[in-house]
Amino acid sequence: MGNLPASRWEAELLDRSDPIAALRDRFFGDGSGPIYLDGNSLGRQPLATPGRVAGVLEEWRTRLVGGWDEWIERPGLVGDRIGRLLGAAPGQVVVSDSTSVNLYKLASAALDARPSRSVVLADRNDFPTVRYVLEGLVGRTGRELCWVDSDPSEGLSLPAPTSASASGAEVALVCLSGVNFRSGARADLRSVTAEAHEHGALVLWDLSHAAGCVPLDLDGDGVDLAVGCSYKYLNGGPGSPAWLYVRRGLQSELRQPIWGWWGQADQFAMGEDYDPALGIDRFQVGTPPVLGLAAVDAGIEPLLDVGMASLWAKTADLVALLAARVEALLVPLGARIASPSDPSRRGGHLAVAHEQAWSVVRRLIDLDLVVADFRPPDVMRLAPVAAYTRFVDVWDAVERIAGVLGEPLPGGDAPVPPAPPAHGVPAHRSTRGVTSGG
Numbered sequence: 001m002g003n004l005p006a007s008r009w010e011a012e013l014l015d016r017s018d019p020i021a022a023l024r025d026r027f028f029g030d031g032s033g034p035i036y037l038d039g040n041s042l043g044r045q046p047l048a049t050p051g052r053v054a055g056v057l058e059e060w061r062t063r064l065v066g067g068w069d070e071w072i073e074r075p076g077l078v079g080d081r082i083g084r085l086l087g088a089a090p091g092q093v094v095v096s097d098s099t100s101v102n103l104y105k106l107a108s109a110a111l112d113a114r115p116s117r118s119v120v121l122a123d124r125n126d127f128p129t130v131r132y133v134l135e136g137l138v139g140r141t142g143r144e145l146c147w148v149d150s151d152p153s154e155g156l157s158l159p160a161p162t163s164a165s166a167s168g169a170e171v172a173l174v175c176l177s178g179v180n181f182r183s184g185a186r187a188d189l190r191s192v193t194a195e196a197h198e199h200g201a202l203v204l205w206d207l208s209h210a211a212g213c214v215p216l217d218l219d220g221d222g223v224d225l226a227v228g229c230s231y232k233y234l235n236g237g238p239g240s241p242a243w244l245y246v247r248r249g250l251q252s253e254l255r256q257p258i259w260g261w262w263g264q265a266d267q268f269a270m271g272e273d274y275d276p277a278l279g280i281d282r283f284q285v286g287t288p289p290v291l292g293l294a295a296v297d298a299g300i301e302p303l304l305d306v307g308m309a310s311l312w313a314k315t316a317d318l319v320a321l322l323a324a325r326v327e328a329l330l331v332p333l334g335a336r337i338a339s340p341s342d343p344s345r346r347g348g349h350l351a352v353a354h355e356q357a358w359s360v361v362r363r364l365i366d367l368d369l370v371v372a373d374f375r376p377p378d379v380m381r382l383a384p385v386a387a388y389t390r391f392v393d394v395w396d397a398v399e400r401i402a403g404v405l406g407e408p409l410p411g412g413d414a415p416v417p418p419a420p421p422a423h424g425v426p427a428h429r430s431t432r433g434v435t436s437g438g
């Protein structure tokens with residue numbers, strides 16, 4: 001973007017000239033009510049989704065078990081379509097299980113492929129499930145987890161095998177996020193992967209906060225392995241199934257640890273021994289979630305229709321405007337941008353730190369002003385999503401946040417309500433928005 005809009009009217013002009021503005025009309029939400037800046041937790045519902053899910057219900061009703069003639073292909077077909085958003089040629093992405101389970105499957109397969117190496121490198125500031133899955137896995141396999149300490153705002157500085165205490169020759173696997181869930185810091189997939197490869201290690205990327213948001217070129221960047229969820233920027237709905245990517249050249253070499261019949265070469269021969277399928281299907285486990293797959297397919301369709309380049313061009317402009325407005329209105333009220341200072345290292349959301357972030361987010365939701373979310377210790381995350389957020393939404397949202405930040409807290413001198421505990425509370429079980437999934 002040349003000049004950032006300096007008024008709401010200029011923001012409106014940007015919306016009028018936005019080449020992908022029409023995408024917004026393909027999602028539910030009539031523009032009244034709170035401004036939704038939480039699409040990085042749960043994407044909005046596309047208008048097409050109910051019909052698509054109803055289509056599977058109809059197939060089930062009318063075709064019964066005969067429906068499997070077509071359903072059986074869908075994990076790979078939808079996977080290939082997600083692959084177009086990832087820069088992945090067909091045959092390398094499949095929809096299966098949850099992100100956490102896919103992390104376990106691929107990390108375990110990678111460790112088995114590097115039996116003489118003992119170390120897994122991971123980021124201490126990564127999303128909890130990444131850390132937990134790896135801790136459990138190294139414990140079971142007698143490996144060692146070495147933490148890379150990324151900067152909480154700036155992200156990874158030297159995200160490489162040599163940056164931790166381990167020597168490169170010991171590293172079996174490097175496991176990192178493409179976009180950090182809290183700060184939105186974006187990693188350089190190509191250079192991290194190249195450096196790990198120089199040391200003989202494999203790299204597994206969690207792209208949950210990247211897929212459908214930032215431009216990706218998994219094939220071009222030489223990426224080995226990747227996983228991600230489909231309910232954030234891919235709009236698949238709550239609990240929609242995750243995806244996984246395995247580079248074609250690695251597929252025959254890797255075996256995942258869960259030997260289910262959907263990963264079997266000749267599945268319906270019901271043979272005695274497990275003999276993994278050739279290709280990406282060996283990373284499936286059990287019967288695929290056909291209803292969820294239909295929702296994922298509907299969720300990615302608007303993105304595929306315009307392509308990642310135009311989505312990212314708009315996202316970068318939205319985030320730039322957001323950052324400028326936060327600097328202008330919220331920083332004077334004691335907030336701080338907790339995302340990379342270099343805009344080219346930012347993903348699709350901005351982290352804004354403030355000591356009262358939790359109560360501010362709570363109040364914004366209670367007053368139907370803005371839906372954002374809170375991440376401990378003091379961060380509110382603001383995600384303007386290119387598919388359905390307008391420039392005026394960013395303009396208005398920051399004004400609304402400033403209004404809440406600037407007012408005395410309810411109850412005068414009453415203490416700020418305590419932040420929710422960082423551990424032990426399943427995020428999606430708490431109340432609206434504040435700590436929703438991801």
Ligand SMILES: *Cc1c(COP(=O)(O)O)cnc(C)c1O
Pocket residue numbers: 098099100101127129130177181206207208209229242437438
């Ligand atoms: C949202 C998210 C997940 C989600 O994992 P599930 O198994 O789908 O609950 C995993 N990793 C990262 C980095 C995420 O942001």
